Amino acid sequence: xxxxxxKIDIPGLEQIEKGENFKEIVANMLESTQMFGEFxxxxxxxxxxxxxxxxxxxxxxxxxxxxxxxxxxxLVEGRLELYKNDERGDYxxxxxxxxxxxxxxxxxxxGLPYSATAVTTAPSRLLIxxxxxxxxxxxxxxxxxxxxxxxxxxxxxxRLRQTTGKLIGYL
Numbered sequence: 613x614x615x616x617x618x619k620i621d622i623p624g625l626e627q628i629e630k631g632e633n634f635k636e637i638v639a640n641m642l643e644s645t646q647m648f649g650e651f652x653x654x655x656x657x658x659x660x661x662x663x664x665x666x667x668x669x670x671x672x673x674x675x676x677x678x679x680x681x682x683x684x685x686x687l688v689e690g691r692l693e694l695y696k697n698d699e700r701g702d703y704x705x706x707x708x709x710x711x712x713x714x715x716x717x718x719x720x721x722x723g724l725p726y727s728a729t730a731v732t733t734a735p736s737r738l739l740i741x742x743x744x745x746x747x748x749x750x751x752x753x754x755x756x757x758x759x760x761x762x763x764x765x766x767x768x769x770x771r772l773r774q775t776t777g778k779l780i781g782y783l
Contacts, residue, residue: 624673624732625666625668625674634660634665636657636660640656641688641737641739642656642659642663642686642739645687645688646714647714655759665737667738668732668737669732670732671732673730674692675729675730682742682743683716683720683741683742684716684720686713687737688712689735691708691734692709692733693706693731693733694730695728695730696729708733709730717767718768720741721761
């Protein structure tokens with residue numbers, strides 16, 4: 613059996629742990645996300661060993677622009693908003709994130725600082741995959757890791773295409 617993922621320390625996040633059923637609960641949560649919804653149930657059970665599950669009240673900062681933390685977040689319930697600092701230091705809302713979506717995936721891959729700030733705007737349930745746990749999946753389950761990395765690549769490609777489409781109005 614794999615080692616239990618280490619808890620991350622974010623003020624306002626409460627780790628969810630429900631005993632023996634926990635792995636199955638997390639696997640079901642993974643199935644509800646865009647990223648892992650197409651994975652086989654058994655694959656999601658394996659991934660669940662490397663995932664941390666949390667509840668957050670409204671107003672919790674999941675990560676800050678410029679911070680290095682190296683985790684991605686899958687929103688299962690609730691809402692998040694992403695904000696970016698402008699040249700004057702004011703926050704501008706980029707997007708509202710709905711359940712099933714992933715955020716922070718660039719930082720889990722490259723370890724660089726987050727490009728935006730993520731804040732819960734409603735009580736939320738989140739699944740978190742850290743950079744270290746992704747590396748552990750790569751060592752323990754290379755084929756599954758390849759599938760995860762492929763999915764992350766597709767997700768980033770889609771977001772880049774959407775951003776490019778939005779930028780055309782500014783040219």
